[in-house]
Amino acid sequence: MADNNQATNLFSFREEARLAGSLGRTGVISTPHGEIQTPAFIPVGTKATIKGVLPESIKDLGGQAVLANAYHLYLQPGPAIVDEAGGLGSFMNWDGPTFTDSGGFQVLSLGVGFKKVIAMDTETFRSDEVIAEKKERLAHVDDDGVTFKSHLDGSMHRFTPEISMQVQHQLGADIIFAFDECTTLHNTRGYQERSLERTRLWAQRCLVEHGRLTTERSHRPYQALFGVLQGAQYEDLRRKAAKDLSNLNAEGVSFDGFGLGGALDKEKLGTIIGWMTEELPRDKPRHLLGIGEPDDLFIGVENGADTFDCVAPSRQARTSAVFTRNGRVNLSNSKYQRQFAPIDAECDCYTCSHYTAAYIAHLFRSKEMVAGTLATIHNERFIVRLVDQMRESITRGDFLEFKRDFLGRFYVGSPKRQAT
Ligand SMILES: [Zn+2]
Numbered sequence: 528m529a530d531n532n533q534a535t536n537l538f539s540f541r542e543e544a545r546l547a548g549s550l551g552r553t554g555v556i557s558t559p560h561g562e563i564q565t566p567a568f569i570p571v572g573t574k575a576t577i578k579g580v581l582p583e584s585i586k587d588l589g590g591q592a593v594l595a596n597a598y599h600l601y602l603q604p605g606p607a608i609v610d611e612a613g614g615l616g617s618f619m620n621w622d623g624p625t626f627t628d629s630g631g632f633q634v635l636s637l638g639v640g641f642k643k644v645i646a647m648d649t650e651t652f653r654s655d656e657v658i659a660e661k662k663e664r665l666a667h668v669d670d671d672g673v674t675f676k677s678h679l680d681g682s683m684h685r686f687t688p689e690i691s692m693q694v695q696h697q698l699g700a701d702i703i704f705a706f707d708e709c710t711t712l713h714n715t716r717g718y719q720e721r722s723l724e725r726t727r728l729w730a731q732r733c734l735v736e737h738g739r740l741t742t743e744r745s746h747r748p749y750q751a752l753f754g755v756l757q758g759a760q761y762e763d764l765r766r767k768a769a770k771d772l773s774n775l776n777a778e779g780v781s782f783d784g785f786g787l788g789g790a791l792d793k794e795k796l797g798t799i800i801g802w803m804t805e806e807l808p809r810d811k812p813r814h815l816l817g818i819g820e821p822d823d824l825f826i827g828v829e830n831g832a833d834t835f836d837c838v839a840p841s842r843q844a845r846t847s848a849v850f851t852r853n854g855r856v857n858l859s860n861s862k863y864q865r866q867f868a869p870i871d872a873e874c875d876c877y878t879c880s881h882y883t884a885a886y887i888a889h890l891f892r893s894k895e896m897v898a899g900t901l902a903t904i905h906n907e908r909f910i911v912r913l914v915d916q917m918r919e920s921i922t923r924g925d926f927l928e929f930k931r932d933f934l935g936r937f938y939v940g941s942p943k944r945q946a947t
Contacts, residue, residue, distance in 0.1 A: 537749035538701070538783050540812040540833075546921045550804045550831030553921050556784075556812050558624040558701035559748035560616060563591045565812065565833040566921075568819065568914040569626060570907050571841065574599045575609070575619045577907070578841055579900040582621040588876055588908040589915060593621050594836040597695050597703075598630035602677055602684075606697035614699025614747070625700040626836070628816065629691045629755065631707045632788070634666050634675040668708055670725060688732035692752075696740040699747060702814075704786050705733040707755040712790045719759050727771050730754045730782075738780035751783035753814060760792045762802050769806035784812040787832060791818075797826040804831030819910060821850075821937055825930050828917045840910045844902035847891045850909040854937050858902070863888040876908035 537559050544553045556563040563569075570577050570590045577585055577593065585593065595615055600606065612618035615625045666675040672687030686694075691706035707726045710719055737752045754772035758764030772782060787803055804813060812833045818824065819837025827835060840850075847858040851871040856863075858870075869879035870887065878887070878901040890898035913933070920929035 538751040540784065540810060542809055544922050546829065546926055547924070549829050550801055551829045551921060551926065552809075552831060552833070553918050554812065554833060556624075556702075556833070558592075558751065560622065560624045560701050561591075563624055563834065564915075564918060566828045566914050566918050567591050567834050568824070568911045569594045569814075569834055569836040570911065571595075571836050571838045572619065572621075573838065574603070575615060577903065578845065579896070580841070580903050580907070582619055584877065584904055585621070585907065586623070588904055589911045590623075590907065591911075592624035592626060592701075592834075593619075594626040594628065595698070595700065596630070596633060597627045597691065597698060598633035598686075600627070600698055601630060601694050602679055606694045610697035610699065616699070624702070626702040626814075627695050627698050627700040627704070628786075628836075629695065629704040629706045630686055631673070631691070631704075631755070632709045632817070634673050634686055635668065635709045668725075670728075672706075673708075688729040689736045692733055692736040692740060696737075696744055696747075696750065700750065701748070702751050702753060702784070703737075704816075705730045705752060705754045705782070707757055707786075707788060709789055710757060710759055712759055712792055714759065716761065719757075719761060719764055723757055723764050723768055726755070726757050726768070727775075730772055731775055731777060734775055734777035734780050734782070738777055741780070752780075753784040753786045753812075754782040755786040755788040755816070756803050757789045758803075759789055760795065760799065762799075765799060765802040766806050769803045773806065773808055782811070784814065787813055787815045793823070796823060797830045800827060800830040800832060807831075821910075821913060822934060824910070824914055825917065825934065828914070828921075829926070829930075835914065837910075840906035841903045844906040845899040847888075847898070847902060849902055850906055852933075852936050853939065858884060858888040858891055870902075870905055871909070874905060874909060875912070876905050878902070878905040878908075 539557045540554055542552050542554045554565045569592045570585055572593045573596045575595050600609060609615055609618050666673050672685055674685045676683055688706045695703040706729050708722045710722050756768040758768045785807055787800060791799055814834045815827045815832035817837055818827055818835050819839045824835060848855055849870050852873050863884045866884035868883055870884045871879055882901055887898060887901050920926040
């Protein structure tokens, strides 16, 4: 693949172990702010904070990197302030690797209620204007970019591929994403084809602008750009996206890695990921955007995704929904008022080492702020550790046994489909 200027040595990926008979693998991503051992779950700090949790706690619970959101930081505090602070990591006192997503998913889902993983039913209608009932669509796409209304104050804004690159260079994360159009599974086939071509043209424009900014801002640490693959549930489109974006090159600048994006049909999640990873070069990392359910993480790892992010562990924690080895439970259930034992006896997190489920259940009932903090530390540790354990099991050679044991316990008695 083409070299990205002189900076290739500042960002790299090397594959280590392979999961026999599948696309899964372990590896190491090297960034200017340190390494990420993959596969890895990346905690999400949407607005440069994992809600309720200090960056120091994220380090303690094993988080290897933090992913923030370009759309939110663009609106508040604005990329110029983050740039003046020395970039996202300096601004939030996180010295490890950082990611920002492009803002494409956020601006396009404004008011529409997109979901990342959708259980499709066969009766689903197809339409190019999928809007949740009683919701106003706040974003409009054209071939040059997206015009959208701020969810904060209703002001109008516009993102183009160039603006997304400029914003993400000012935010200064180690790994940034190309601006893409995120479609839903309900769009027509014709729309998906047109959208994929639009995303390809935008990817090319992102590479050009990224190359220009990398040269202009050579005083800043190197930022790696990942192209984002769309194509919805269509095999030919997903494979085409992977081939097209792997081959894009703008004056020697090519993508450093790839985001596996778009809405994904849960019933075919592994198949769809596999279509993409089969086509992608093995020497570049792949990030599965917005996926964090345990069964989906196993499927992602098994099919060659290297890193993952999702707001679900922290968002659920704030509603008192916590993970245990025996499934997700809710601390608002009265039976936890007298559980004078940790949330999960097998968990090694700070919360489970120091506090009982009964105490945390009390804090939630009393609406004490620290309830969300303790539950978030637990949930983030649970998911970070789960993916760490997948990595270790690939290295040991017993991934499938680990998967069977984990899913067998986690989803026992649950109507949720287990990974196959
Ligand atoms: Zn715990």
